[in-house]
Amino acid sequence: MPRQPYSTDLSDHEWTLIQHLVPAAKPGGRPETYAKREILNGIFSLLRSGCSWRLLPHDLPPWRMVSYDCRQWRQDGTWQLRHDLLRGDVRVAVGKQRQPSAGIIASQSVKTTDTGGSAALMRTNTCKAANALSSSIRSG
Numbered sequence: 001m002p003r004q005p006y007s008t009d010l011s012d013h014e015w016t017l018i019q020h021l022v023p024a025a026k027p028g029g030r031p032e033t034y035a036k037r038e039i040l041n042g043i044f045s046l047l048r049s050g051c052s053w054r055l056l057p058h059d060l061p062p063w064r065m066v067s068y069d070c071r072q073w074r075q076d077g078t079w080q081l082r083h084d085l086l087r088g089d090v091r092v093a094v095g096k097q098r099q100p101s102a103g104i105i106a107s108q109s110v111k112t113t114d115t116g117g118s119a120a121l122m123r124t125n126t127c128k129a130a131n132a133l134s135s136s137i138r139s140g
Contacts, residue, residue, distance in 0.1 A: 003059040008044040010037060021082045023073070034061040042066035 010018075015037055022036045042060040046053065053063040060066065073079050088098040 006041070006045055006057070008048045009041045010044070018082075018086070021085060023078055034065055036069075039066055039069045043070050 019037075022040070025032050038061050042056055042063075043066055045051075045060060046056060046066070049055075053067045056063045056066060091100070092098055
């Protein structure tokens with residue numbers, strides 16, 4: 001008997017959109033005990049509820065399995081790669097180029113100095129090699 005879905009579970013449509021992005025099981029290993037879709041449902045449940053790993057609902061895969069896959073995908077770059085691919089797909093779907101051509105950095109999100117004020121605006125010459133490289137790039 002299948003379990004009742006949670007509001008954080010992937011819908012069938014969402015799953016078909018991202019299924020090709022989910023890493024397959026490593027060849028030669030033991031068979032998967034839990035479907036990757038259920039692992040993702042566990043991750044999404046945790047992210048939405050803000051609970052700890054050990055408080056995942058009992059009808060999702062065990063927290064250790066969900067935590068392990070989440071950590072592995074973060075360490076091997078899977079999350080970043082999938083994010084970039086999905087971002088590109090969304091941009092193309094709305095008629096834009098796959099890669100953004102510009103970026104915005106808000107001054108409130110970039111830390112310039114601990115002291116603030118005029119210290120952030122003062123020119124420093126502490127790294128002569130960097131200044132020399134910068135000058136050669138500008139002149140060359």
